[in-house]
Amino acid sequence: MSFENLGLIEPLLKAVLEAGYSTPTPIQAQAIPAVLAGGDLLAGAQTGTGKTAGFTLPLLHKLMTSPSAPQAGGRRHIRALILTPTRELAAQVEESVRIYSKYLPIRSAVMFGGVGMNPQIEALRRGLDVLVATPGRLLDHLQQGTLDLSHVEYFVLDEADRMLDMGFIHDIRRVLAVLPPKKQSLLFSATFSDEIKALAERLLNAPKVIEVARRNATAETIAQKVHPVDRDHKRELLTHLIKTNNWHQVLVFTRMKHGANRLVEYLLKQDVTAMAIHGNKSQSARTRALADFKSGELQVLVATDIAARGIDIDQLPHVVNFELPNVPEDYVHRIGRTGRAGAEGEAVSLVCIDEEGFLADIEKLIKRSIPREVVPGFEPDPHARAEPIQLGRRVLHGAPGSRSGGGGGGGGNGRAGSGNNRGGQQAPKGKSSNFSGNNQGGQRQAAGAYKPAQAQDMRRRSDAANNEPVASTPAPRRVRG
Numbered sequence: 001m002s003f004e005n006l007g008l009i010e011p012l013l014k015a016v017l018e019a020g021y022s023t024p025t026p027i028q029a030q031a032i033p034a035v036l037a038g039g040d041l042l043a044g045a046q047t048g049t050g051k052t053a054g055f056t057l058p059l060l061h062k063l064m065t066s067p068s069a070p071q072a073g074g075r076r077h078i079r080a081l082i083l084t085p086t087r088e089l090a091a092q093v094e095e096s097v098r099i100y101s102k103y104l105p106i107r108s109a110v111m112f113g114g115v116g117m118n119p120q121i122e123a124l125r126r127g128l129d130v131l132v133a134t135p136g137r138l139l140d141h142l143q144q145g146t147l148d149l150s151h152v153e154y155f156v157l158d159e160a161d162r163m164l165d166m167g168f169i170h171d172i173r174r175v176l177a178v179l180p181p182k183k184q185s186l187l188f189s190a191t192f193s194d195e196i197k198a199l200a201e202r203l204l205n206a207p208k209v210i211e212v213a214r215r216n217a218t219a220e221t222i223a224q225k226v227h228p229v230d231r232d233h234k235r236e237l238l239t240h241l242i243k244t245n246n247w248h249q250v251l252v253f254t255r256m257k258h259g260a261n262r263l264v265e266y267l268l269k270q271d272v273t274a275m276a277i278h279g280n281k282s283q284s285a286r287t288r289a290l291a292d293f294k295s296g297e298l299q300v301l302v303a304t305d306i307a308a309r310g311i312d313i314d315q316l317p318h319v320v321n322f323e324l325p326n327v328p329e330d331y332v333h334r335i336g337r338t339g340r341a342g343a344e345g346e347a348v349s350l351v352c353i354d355e356e357g358f359l360a361d362i363e364k365l366i367k368r369s370i371p372r373e374v375v376p377g378f379e380p381d382p383h384a385r386a387e388p389i390q391l392g393r394r395v396l397h398g399a400p401g402s403r404s405g406g407g408g409g410g411g412g413n414g415r416a417g418s419g420n421n422r423g424g425q426q427a428p429k430g431k432s433s434n435f436s437g438n439n440q441g442g443q444r445q446a447a448g449a450y451k452p453a454q455a456q457d458m459r460r461r462s463d464a465a466n467n468e469p470v471a472s473t474p475a476p477r478r479v480r481g
């Protein structure tokens with residue numbers, strides 16, 4: 001299969017060739033003919049699969065070959081609208097549109113919050129064919145009457161699952177209400193939850209359904225590893241790994257914004273160039289950090305989950321989970337930053353005893369155990385006891401048995417409740433774990449008291465805008481784009 005076989009117009013083939021792609025990825029091989037054929041599409045594809053070109057290339061083809069193709073000097077209307085959950089993703093999708101439309105008279109723009117509206121209004125006034133936007137800013141423009149979506153022929157909802165996670169459902173509905181009823185709609189999502197199915201039913205008309213890569217499967221090309229370590233030695237271990245392995249482009253994940261800031265301060269003191277990217281940073285600071293990281297000037301980029309969504313750096317060699325995510329699906333998204341589109345990558349997780357429950361959830365989700373490797377000099381204390389994890393005002397119990405008071409029994413050292421009582425929280429009475437031991441061939445040992453119901457209980461998300469943790473079921477969070 002080649003791009004020529006897909007029937008794309010010559011200027012697109014030329015741009016694709018220049019981008020260095022020789023073969024369509026599986027999602028492209030399926031999505032491109034489906035979009036070209038017309039009709040709606042429900043596509044299950046994670047980031048890193050090449051999905052952006054999967055919808056951008058056929059859309060550009062259709063824009064150019066339809067009767068209302070843009071004419072030089074003619075009045076332009078927005079004919080294709082692409083909605084993304086985050087600013088970074090919006091910027092990257094629009095960059096892709098530009099790259100692929102290099103040899104076409106197509107005008108595109110990206111619009112998101114956190115930056116002035118006037119340049120966006122100016123771009124709208126000049127006329128656009130393709131608009132990539134986050135929902136918040138799009139609605140701002142609609143409200144101000146600076147945006148006309150009545151000519152939209154193609155509508156793409158990218159990373160729809162993340163949109164819903166971020167509480168955008170009402171915004172999406174408001175956008176849908178102003179779009180023409182007759183249009184071709186494409187919905188891309190990494191997962192097909194019930195909510196996504198409900199949204200698809202509302203949005204799509206007899207869609208073709210395609211799905212690539214097993215749901216929640218982690219790319220085969222990503223080497224995954226867990227380094228068990230004491231919570232207080234993670235920073236030293238990270239520095240050690242960066243320096244001894246001579247890592248140059250490392251994306252590091254923390255759960256919270258202030259954790260990201262503190263880690264950056266520490267790394268800078270160790271002469272490792274680092275910057276943080278999270279919701280509290282201004283858009284210009286986020287853009288600069290990303291640009292410096294992409295160019296290789298910055299050795300380490302420390303990110304929280306939501307901020308990192310959409311970061312696309314070709315062949316990112318190293319992803320480090322400085323802290324495991326409390327939502328297991330985020331692990332898949334995080335490590336999807338490496339090993340993209342077939343490139344090899346390495347994902348390393350620094351895991352302390354408090355996070356064993358999170359690790360168990362992740363391994364259950366990805367249906368494999370991740371090999372443990374203790375780094376000499378950073379052996380975890382075998383007598384260490386799990387502590388609750390503080391996420392903003394909420395306290396999570398990431399270790400097996402820590403909530404149920406050691407119901408799993410066995411293996412304890414009789415020091416229940418002693419010492420280490422942080423922030424007035426009751427120290428968990430769970431057993432001391434043998435997690436800290438040597439590489440157990442990837443087998444988790446301390447599964448005793450861990451229960452799936454407990455896993456559900458632990459699945460709390462930290463808020464994208466302010467990292468206030470939010471329970472997964474109540475009122476959705478809203479993050480203005």
Ligand code: AMP
Pocket residue numbers: 020021022023024025028046047048049050051052053312313314340341
């Ligand atoms: P996406 O899943 O759209 O975020 O794309 C992931 C990465 O794959 C991006 O860095 C693209 O530049 C790259 N990519 C997209 N299509 C191809 C292809 N056919 N061959 C090689 N790389 C690709």
